[in-house]
Amino acid sequence: MSVAAIGIICKAPQPGRAKTRLATAIGAVAASELSACFLRDVADAIETVPERLGRRGYGVYAPAGVEHIMRELLPATFGLLLQVGDDLGDVLFGAARDLLDGHDCVLLVNGDSPTLPARFLVRAIEALREPGDRMVLGPASDGGYYLIGLKRPHRQLFTRIAWGTETVARSTCDRAAEIGLATILLPEWYDIDDIEGLTWLKDELAGNSARFRGGGLARASRVFLKAAQRIDP
Numbered sequence: 001m002s003v004a005a006i007g008i009i010c011k012a013p014q015p016g017r018a019k020t021r022l023a024t025a026i027g028a029v030a031a032s033e034l035s036a037c038f039l040r041d042v043a044d045a046i047e048t049v050p051e052r053l054g055r056r057g058y059g060v061y062a063p064a065g066v067e068h069i070m071r072e073l074l075p076a077t078f079g080l081l082l083q084v085g086d087d088l089g090d091v092l093f094g095a096a097r098d099l100l101d102g103h104d105c106v107l108l109v110n111g112d113s114p115t116l117p118a119r120f121l122v123r124a125i126e127a128l129r130e131p132g133d134r135m136v137l138g139p140a141s142d143g144g145y146y147l148i149g150l151k152r153p154h155r156q157l158f159t160r161i162a163w164g165t166e167t168v169a170r171s172t173c174d175r176a177a178e179i180g181l182a183t184i185l186l187p188e189w190y191d192i193d194d195i196e197g198l199t200w201l202k203d204e205l206a207g208n209s210a211r212f213r214g215g216g217l218a219r220a221s222r223v224f225l226k227a228a229q230r231i232d233p
Contacts, residue, residue: 010111012066041114089158115215
């Protein structure tokens with residue numbers, strides 16, 4: 001049976017190290033606790049993908065030495081893979097290469113999209129299992145991407161990318177075009193790096209978002225935000 005690897009690219013949610021931009025608005029401890037909720041919710045989305053498709057979740061984590069934290073956060077069925085490299089491109093390429101060893105395809109997703117719809121993951125896996133090589137990309141609202149799916153570890157997709165800018169998704173599509181790799185785009189979604197993203201999450205969870213609809217339940221984030229009403233963008 002074919003098995004897709006779905007890796008969450010993440011940092012251990014430690015105060016002062018996780019969600020530093022969000023921490024400037026809500027405090028380092030609250031930001032780290034919320035980051036932990038995001039990881040739980042993204043893992044839940046992965047676990048929602050039907051087992052009949054064949055999938056296994058992974059935490060692609062940093063820094064070294066936090067394995068006990070990741071084990072507490074992620075389901076017992078998840079594997080762990082330590083991030084290699086300081087540059088995000090190196091991290092993503094290394095994760096794609098390593099996870100494709102033993103899996104027919106790989107999805108790399110960010111750990112900051114707690115309402116990521118599981119149906120996007122299903123669509124990506126189904127697209128990658130069609131004949132022929134291709135890339136599946138989930139563009140994020142900030143110009144980056146929340147998901148990249150591959151059948152082969154193409155190094156070119158992670159080079160000459162201005163990480164952290166609004167050109168990331170567009171540049172990645174350009175790299176794919178340069179090597180003749182077909183690209184399938186998923187619907188836009190969002191990640192939460194700052195107070196604006198947190199406002200979007202609150203609006204979506206309250207059913208007030210006109211832009212993002214049909215997302216996952218985000219149970220952990222929902223419970224945290226309800227209990228921590230002091231966090232008010």
